[in-house]
Amino acid sequence: MTASSTELAQPGSDTAQPTARGWLVLLVAGIFEIGYAVSVGGSKGFTNLNWSLSAGVFFFLTVFTLTVALKYLDVGIGYAVWTGIGASGAAVASAVIFDQPLTTARVLWLAVIIAGVVWIKLASSPKHAEQA
Template identity: 65%
Template structure:
């Protein structure tokens, strides 16, 4: 669900960029559709994920996705310096997720043995 929220966030960011201050109808309508979708998907994902981790991953997906697709959809540039910092963001998101997974594993209660057979 968090990945879906991230995809919706990328679509929303690109839509807002294309709307040119909400003066282009098609892009504006797209932004109006994707904004509640990204919030809904994020809120569902946060039922099972800590808010700090979930928000960081969601924002990272949105930032990286918009930065990568911006040059494809619009006439933007993706320089080597920007690509480096995107790699830093992606690395940070992956480390956050791995840290969250390892902390959840250490919090699991020991399994209780069932009745003797």
């Protein structure tokens, strides 16, 4: 028998802590996703050995930590947040590492992604779930 995220997040229950842990692990998975995306870009089609090895390591780490996080969070919410962190983080990291342009329009749309991730997190909070 499995519990939904609303059951896991009940304040004062023994399972509220694992839900918080799930969000923390999901954040780490998102950071690993950024590393994977940047490494794939640096590998130049997996022709650069060091970047390719880095991509392999980050791929394993991001999938593993995402899997752990999804033990505590709904798949749809977890995946949306994970991809949002990865997409926005990879765009910023690529601008810094590879000197790729970060235009005003890109920053605006990255802000929309980040706002969406925050909104999803807030909407899945235990307090909001009780009101729904």
